[in-house]
Amino acid sequence: MSFTNQEKFASADEAPRRWALRGDLLDFTAAPRWGDTESPAVRFDRDHWLLIEDGRIVGRQAQAPDDSWVRKDHAGQLVLPGFIDTHVHCPQLEVIASYGTELLDWLQRYTFPAERAFADPARSHAGAAVFLDALLASGTTAAVVFPTVHKVSAEALFTAAAARGMRLITGKVLMDRHAPDGLRDDVAQAERDCVDLIDRFHGQGRNAYAVTVRFAPTSTPEQLAMAGALCRADASLFMQTHVAENRAEVAWVAQLFPDARSYLDVYERVGLVHERAVLAHGIWLDAVDKSLLARRGAQVAHCPSSNLFLGSGLFDWPGAQEAGFPVSLASDVGGGTTLSLPRNMGDAYKVQALRGERLTAWVALHAATRGAAEALHLGGEMGSLSPGCMADLCVWDWAHGPVAEARDAVARELHERVFAWMTLADERNLAACYVAGRQQV
Numbered sequence: 001m002s003f004t005n006q007e008k009f010a011s012a013d014e015a016p017r018r019w020a021l022r023g024d025l026l027d028f029t030a031a032p033r034w035g036d037t038e039s040p041a042v043r044f045d046r047d048h049w050l051l052i053e054d055g056r057i058v059g060r061q062a063q064a065p066d067d068s069w070v071r072k073d074h075a076g077q078l079v080l081p082g083f084i085d086t087h088v089h090c091p092q093l094e095v096i097a098s099y100g101t102e103l104l105d106w107l108q109r110y111t112f113p114a115e116r117a118f119a120d121p122a123r124s125h126a127g128a129a130v131f132l133d134a135l136l137a138s139g140t141t142a143a144v145v146f147p148t149v150h151k152v153s154a155e156a157l158f159t160a161a162a163a164r165g166m167r168l169i170t171g172k173v174l175m176d177r178h179a180p181d182g183l184r185d186d187v188a189q190a191e192r193d194c195v196d197l198i199d200r201f202h203g204q205g206r207n208a209y210a211v212t213v214r215f216a217p218t219s220t221p222e223q224l225a226m227a228g229a230l231c232r233a234d235a236s237l238f239m240q241t242h243v244a245e246n247r248a249e250v251a252w253v254a255q256l257f258p259d260a261r262s263y264l265d266v267y268e269r270v271g272l273v274h275e276r277a278v279l280a281h282g283i284w285l286d287a288v289d290k291s292l293l294a295r296r297g298a299q300v301a302h303c304p305s306s307n308l309f310l311g312s313g314l315f316d317w318p319g320a321q322e323a324g325f326p327v328s329l330a331s332d333v334g335g336g337t338t339l340s341l342p343r344n345m346g347d348a349y350k351v352q353a354l355r356g357e358r359l360t361a362w363v364a365l366h367a368a369t370r371g372a373a374e375a376l377h378l379g380g381e382m383g384s385l386s387p388g389c390m391a392d393l394c395v396w397d398w399a400h401g402p403v404a405e406a407r408d409a410v411a412r413e414l415h416e417r418v419f420a421w422m423t424l425a426d427e428r429n430l431a432a433c434y435v436a437g438r439q440q441v
């Protein structure tokens with residue numbers, strides 16, 4: 001490797017047009033089966049080169065490329081597709097690790113006051129920048145994000161994501177009841193705000209709009225109908241909301257919507273459950289709900305750290321696989337206590353352990369990369385280290401600190417090694433993070 005090339009790469013703001021990255025490449029060619037620690041879906045190329053041109057992956061090979069390629073040497077480090085966090089709240093960084101409540105009290109006591117501050121455009125813009133940089137510092141290069149009810153909070157996220165080249169899916173939060181002053185909209189104004197944001201940001205670069213219903217209790221039936229009409233009018237729009245997170249919430253929804261068959265049915269009736277819908281949690285769903293999700297192709301964003309921290313419940317991941325709906329992995333900060341998806345994978349394993357099940361590293365990693373990308377219909381853009389995909393990459397030390405180093409040293413086969421990594425790693429293991437070929441961390 002030439003020093004000049006390396007120096008140029010490290011100091012230049014713009015990435016070179018053609019460059020190559022060396023490391024242990026790990027991704028998936030398909031969905032691994034539940035329980036398989038050896039899986040044909042895993043693609044592991046130890047000490048290989050990834051070729052990148054104009055921000056996209058163009059090749060993957062064992063031999064070093066010729067001198068016309070600027071080289072970035074991550075030999076001995078783990079190279080993964082950038083992680084995709086499918087459910088996380090930008091304004092909640094400051095209420096992470098708040099003591100002593102379950103979901104509904106937690107919203108009133110901690111979350112709503114923090115979200116009110118985002119009415120101030122300066123706060124929204126500063127908050128978006130800090131938040132996206134924190135995602136990148138955790139190896140997360142794409143996200144489906146809740147801002148606040150304020151239009152400016154969505155504008156700020158779209159603008160900040162575009163500046164970083166990240167794939168971002170977000171939309172102004174809809175809530176016109178059961179929320180304090182300063183955090184409620186109304187149907188007509190909310191619809192105007194959504195239409196304007198969709199016109200300006202949806203499909204611009206890597207930004208996409210999600211019709212964003214906070215959750216059924218904070219929207220009137222009229223507002224839910226408006227949200228459904230937006231989705232029906234444009235099938236390229238995403239939808240994000242929460243569903244069946246905790247038992248008190250489920251009981252409240254049953255009270256508020258006595259005609260609905262279930263919590264999920266409140267959304268289904270107005271056309272919000274579709275193939276671009278991302279529903280967070282989905283812990284307390286019955287068999288009819290699960291088969292509906294599978295029929296619609298809607299995904300559940302599983303949030304293990306949040307579910308444990310708020311005591312919400314234990315998500316039935318194998319049941320989801322059996323029913324046939326996609327599951328992605330999400331931090332749900334501030335309910336979750338970390339933006340790190342490896343730490344969430346470790347928590348996901350523990351959730352399944354409490355249910356008497358075993359989550360493999362392959363199912364967990366797939367859910368945070370290729371699985372999430374495909375569930376979002378963005379599999380051609382991200383989630384894999386395949387030619388054609390954007391060069392969204394995270395590079396990791398296999399071990400950080402003496403305990404992890406000792407564990408890594410005795411790992412015998414690949415699943416054992418990756419499982420130990422997933423259980424012990426966090427943002428301190430991150431060596432570099434690239435978005436569309438540009439180094440961000």
Ligand SMILES: [Zn+2]
Nearest residue numbers: 089242280332
């Ligand atoms: Zn959430």
